[in-house]
Amino acid sequence: MSLFSQMRMPLVVAPMFLVSSPELVIAAARSGVIGGLPGPNARSLDSLGDWMAKIHEALAPESLPWLFNMIVHPTYDRFDGEVELVKRYRPAIVSTALGSPARVIDAVKSYGGLVYADVITPEMARKSVVAGVDALILVTQGAGGHTGRYHPLAFIAEVREFWDGPVGIAGCISRGDDVAAMLVAGADFVVAGTRFIGTDESFASPGYKTMLTESSINDIVESKTITGVTANWMKRSLEQAGVPLDALGQETSVDFSGNAGSDDKAWKDVWSAGQGVGVVERTEPCQAIVDQMVAEFDQAIGRAASLQS
Numbered sequence: 001m002s003l004f005s006q007m008r009m010p011l012v013v014a015p016m017f018l019v020s021s022p023e024l025v026i027a028a029a030r031s032g033v034i035g036g037l038p039g040p041n042a043r044s045l046d047s048l049g050d051w052m053a054k055i056h057e058a059l060a061p062e063s064l065p066w067l068f069n070m071i072v073h074p075t076y077d078r079f080d081g082e083v084e085l086v087k088r089y090r091p092a093i094v095s096t097a098l099g100s101p102a103r104v105i106d107a108v109k110s111y112g113g114l115v116y117a118d119v120i121t122p123e124m125a126r127k128s129v130v131a132g133v134d135a136l137i138l139v140t141q142g143a144g145g146h147t148g149r150y151h152p153l154a155f156i157a158e159v160r161e162f163w164d165g166p167v168g169i170a171g172c173i174s175r176g177d178d179v180a181a182m183l184v185a186g187a188d189f190v191v192a193g194t195r196f197i198g199t200d201e202s203f204a205s206p207g208y209k210t211m212l213t214e215s216s217i218n219d220i221v222e223s224k225t226i227t228g229v230t231a232n233w234m235k236r237s238l239e240q241a242g243v244p245l246d247a248l249g250q251e252t253s254v255d256f257s258g259n260a261g262s263d264d265k266a267w268k269d270v271w272s273a274g275q276g277v278g279v280v281e282r283t284e285p286c287q288a289i290v291d292q293m294v295a296e297f298d299q300a301i302g303r304a305a306s307l308q309s
């Protein structure tokens with residue numbers, strides 16, 4: 001049975017660097033969806049261990065799944081320590097970003113966990129399938145954080161030529177209608193980030209949350225300059241941090257050795273959001289957003305069914 005069949009809606013609250021907190025993961029699970037936590041959000045491996053213990057203690061007795069997100073890029077220096085924590089706290093899903101999922105598959109499968117790979121091209125998707133992942137997350141155009149560049153409809157169609165296992169879509173999923181649309185288009189689940197940055201439970205600063213509510217699609221700019229990997233940013237946060245907008249075309253080197261404890265300007269002062277940001281109108285609890293999205297989802301599915309009669 002698919003993990004998502006136990007959910008109110010097949011949605012993962014995305015793991016987000018410097019935004020996702022243990023409280024958000026727990027709130028997402030108790031709201032009836034799956035919450036994600038990226039390893040680098042904790043300042044040290046010790047504090048990550050404390051967070052994972054807290055999540056595990058809260059959710060394991062209720063049999064609620066959660067997702068742990070790992071950077072598998074060779075420059076990430078906490079990789080081995082995080083693998084040990086994964087084996088101890090056994091998150092139901094481990095998702096991998098910025099590299100090959102092959103590095104974690106044996107460890108996660110050893111306790112019956114599932115490995116999902118974030119991919120931005122059909123080639124990456126093929127390699128992940130060969131490595132033995134359980135699901136693919138297609139990161140598509142307009143996504144918050146490190147974005148993809150392909151339209152979800154075209155990307156799903158290409159991946160379906162060689163993979164009939166579970167497919168998730170990440171990118172601009174802000175309303176229940178968007179979830180329904182992606183399922184009709186052939187996805188099995190979705191991953192939503194931007195819609196949940198402004199939750200009460202997130203680590204985002206008050207300034208970040210306010211800017212989100214004031215921003216729309218036109219305020220989002222895509223650039224490789226900040227982290228070396230193409231990502232979407234709120235233009236006003238770049239201006240505030242003194243990043244010249246005319247420098248956004250420049251490339252920088254990729255280095256993921258940092259974690260939440262480093263004083264890297266990217267993500268701390270320069271704030272990411274995806275093109276779906278226009279839907280965010282206020283700061284509210286995770287549960288309120290999930291309730292609203294579930295109501296929209298049910299209505300959208302009802303509308304789709306009525307087209308047939």
Ligand SMILES: Cc1cc2nc3c(=O)[nH]c(=O)nc-3n(C[C@H](O)[C@H](O)[C@H](O)COP(=O)(O)O)c2cc1C
Nearest residue numbers: 014016017038097143144145170171172193194274
């Ligand atoms: C602020 C922010 C930080 C993110 N950090 C991560 C991360 O650490 N690991 C990861 O796999 N994805 C990360 N993402 C990407 C999300 O997992 C997801 O693909 C994206 O949020 C989906 O697009 P949406 O924001 O339009 O919903 C981040 C996204 C945002 C907005």
